[in-house]
Amino acid sequence: MTTTDFAGLTAVVTGGASGIGLATASLLAERGARVAVLDLDPASLKEPLVGFTADVSDDASVRAAVDAAADAFGGIDVVVNCAGISAIGTVEDNPDEQWGRVLDVNLVGVVRTIRAALPYLRRSENASVVNIGSIVVTTGLPQRALYAAGKGAVMSLTLSMAADHVREGIRFNCVNPGTVDTPWVGRLLDAAADPAAERAALNARQPTGRMVTAEEVAAAIAYLASPAAASVTGTALAVDGGMAGLRLRPAETKA
Template structure:
């Protein structure tokens, strides 16, 4: 099944007008920037997050590791907003260290949020996404938040990298499973993004200014990626205008994945 929205049809208003988008972890950082961008493009946005939000979205308190809470949150979105056309699986947590440094409980916690959380929320949303794909709009898209850690070996990120590698593989498997239902599945691979989480890591460093400079220097552009830049990429992948794009990952990493510059 293919989307029936013309990618060049601008007469219907903003490109996401009349579409419903769900963003997990949408109360801060990349998730908040994404929710704002989807809203600006015309979508009606629901944010699923444990933290509160003052934004003009439907905010539903939700922990993505809680099966019952996830199902209830998805049911609320469908009841209040009429369906789901776009799901952005953004909720995630970080971890530092080598394989020696994280206890088994920490491995289970991070994988439960970063990987199983995506599966849990998507499974709950699939009936609504199938209905959206088959409906008058003919549009359904899932965008997962992956990371440069899935495609590049980063020091002191063993657990986090393992979780994001799983997200990349899961994205491709989901895309294969649901492409004939008209549901596209993609992911975005950010580099180091200037978010509150990164800010907290920098604050805890012995020399925050030097650590920030080191993080910026490892990206060929010489700066951190902004949350808005990730949001623009998510919005593109979620849009009917990318109706032929599925099963792929989009790097937004300042060139970190693909460029090898000579030292000056």
């Protein structure tokens, strides 16, 4: 892709003030897009990113922010749904209230954003939506029951929407990252009893031997969102260091 493959296009990125969302918003802007970031706290954003305060768990908030972004930039061509929260535990550990909160943000938040953006996407000649799933959708990881359920639903929703809207010229795809070295993961590591050992374990979980970077996920998102991927829809792209597909023998150790 060239550095101007998003020239003339407007992108909306939810959760774009940090982590994968910020890396994505920054990359799209570098490649020529006008980028509206929807976030609970967009105050830290720097130009050319433009922030709009939005809570994806509140329909009125999402609609107001999407409409404001479309008014500011003259439409919407690309939507990237990065906003989300995590949960740790087995099926026994998370109470009903937490299930409701995580699914409301991670799943219904995607629905709210796309629902608000669809009227604008229908007017675009390069309409594309990219949702963020997770490696937990295709690989069983311990202590991720609630999070996996929500992200699995996001991937299924992506496929359904791809079928519903393909004849309208709107593409829907999903990116499934592995363990990404984000500020959120950093905070988890800081709270661990042995942060160095925990980081080593997370690195080792990827066959590549390291965590995925937010920039690597952003590059995959940018590809799927770009006009260069005009024939790609209903796809889930893993950016996971080989977690989903590789089964390596234990590394040989030297005596």
